[in-house]
Amino acid sequence: MRYVRTAALALLAACGLAAPFAHAQWQALPDKAPEPTDNPTTPEKVALGRMLYLDPRFSSTGTVSCNSCHNVMLGGEDNRPFAMGVHGQMSGRSAPTVWNSAFYSGQFWDGRAASLEEQAKGPVVNAVEMGMKELDGAMNRVRHIEGYRVAFAKAFGPDAMTVDNAAKAVAAYERTLITPNGPFDRFVKGDKSALSEQQQRGMDLFASAGCIACHSGPAFSGPMLPNGMAFLNKFPTFTDNDYVEKYDFLKDLGRFEVTKNDADKHLFKVPTLRNIALTAPYFHNGAVQTLDEAVRVMAKTQLNRDLSDTEAADLVAFLNALTGEFPEQTMPRLPPTPGTTFEFSSAQ
């Protein structure tokens, strides 16, 4: 873990530089997400993963699925400040988007999960999210559903109904949740009419002001480091401004909450800016309601810069160009439990 932090801090130092970047550094989103060698994406895994992702029956109450907080019909999250799980309980952080999460080298706001596979197991047993006591309890529900037995066999072979394979299937599905070919991508590929003049001004400012130092790469979430090394940054970097108190940005200690190393205080994963227009409210605590305010907050807290109204509007226009094309999806039938159901929790 030491190396993770060191690498992150070295890159963090680089983020302080507001060097202009050549256009060659802009990268369109690939049409396909990277896949780990031990979990190649197959149609059978994707089909199974989509069912599991949308199925609320593996939460304690039977009411919360992955999709409840990471809604693939919306911007891949819930448009709420804090996610709301079983019994109306609230998470301590805002749900990040699932769209393009395949381009991270670490998951969760604090990067504590090394992969999508590992991440998928977290919310199931989080007391305020899906509220199951044990992963195997959730898996036992899956095992009781004949249709899932068939789907696991197709994806992984017989006798393969394990927590790890369920996580692999969900991760494989999530790797299909990418949004290429937005206006920005078409522009980078040569269609100069894809961005308005205002959006192009915003793009230039995004580079010259230094936003791109951290929000780089095809997903605007920094480099993909070796697997398990989330690209982290300190937020807020500059604390001598009104935003920090107004939005209570110092309350959450970020990665420190996991590692208890002082140097990890207020380190957060650099989130993707893909589809950022669809994922208000903003920041790890969802405290900022609009994208206009969010770019002003970022400029001040990370670059110690006050944006003019025009600059803020230009950046917002550019960020709207990062909304991509969403793949059309079929709504799955979730395999049933004919003639019976589970004992779902009613009381908290």
Next chain:
Amino acid sequence: MRYVRTAALALLAACGLAAPFAHAQWQALPDKAPEPTDNPTTPEKVALGRMLYLDPRFSSTGTVSCNSCHNVMLGGEDNRPFAMGVHGQMSGRSAPTVWNSAFYSGQFWDGRAASLEEQAKGPVVNAVEMGMKELDGAMNRVRHIEGYRVAFAKAFGPDAMTVDNAAKAVAAYERTLITPNGPFDRFVKGDKSALSEQQQRGMDLFASAGCIACHSGPAFSGPMLPNGMAFLNKFPTFTDNDYVEKYDFLKDLGRFEVTKNDADKHLFKVPTLRNIALTAPYFHNGAVQTLDEAVRVMAKTQLNRDLSDTEAADLVAFLNALTGEFPEQTMPRLPPTPGTTFEFSSAQ
């Protein structure tokens, strides 16, 4: 309302007769649901209605949609005893399935809504379901979403973003949620191999025992009466048995809760048996966990008959033949609120 009750009671009397029914009375589910003349189904309304149905942003917390409790990826409900709405609050009745609800002449367990259009407005402003204070508050959120403005214009023409039109769109979508061509339907249409011998025995028993007296018609929910007249029945009819106390069937006064007429005590809408295998737990209070137990309860409380194990198994086998074909659906993109979101409720 007097007429509704009288008509229902007259039919109720008929239900007491355990007369055998000729095979000619079996009806396959039509390929198309009936439509009211003032709301013909169009693809534009269906597309809009599907988005509204699946969109959680019109609940107070932004977490509960129609689909949360009437899940179209499952049996059209939530497989819970009582539905769970905003802040983990629970409804006092079990969520009925949305599948084939177009074949009812009245909606809700007590038939208090005359149409799907009227029903659609109920849960939005129910404090423990979607929790909005006023329908117009929900509609104001819809009005703030540009994509919905476009979709309403396509479906209803310009300046048509009203609560009534939203309800019409949802109802139009729900009329597409029908499940024809199940094994029973194929059998009735002439494919004698569509039902097993056990299922055919169950079918004969369903008629000879008298189940079909109330659970008649193409949806096994009784006749479609004039619009707004739900086909009601008394449940439980026979109270001198252990089931009534065990499952607390006398607690809920049914239609009486709406009308306060003594004669309406314990009157409930006769629910469809289509896809009944997918909608455990059973009854208005979701107190019965399995379909096997449900058929024994019904035989005893409605026909004062104790089923043998074989009879119960035959009936369950037959009821499994009422699971139909579910239309493949595309998962809609829900129109966004770029750069901002709504003020969702966090505290109860």
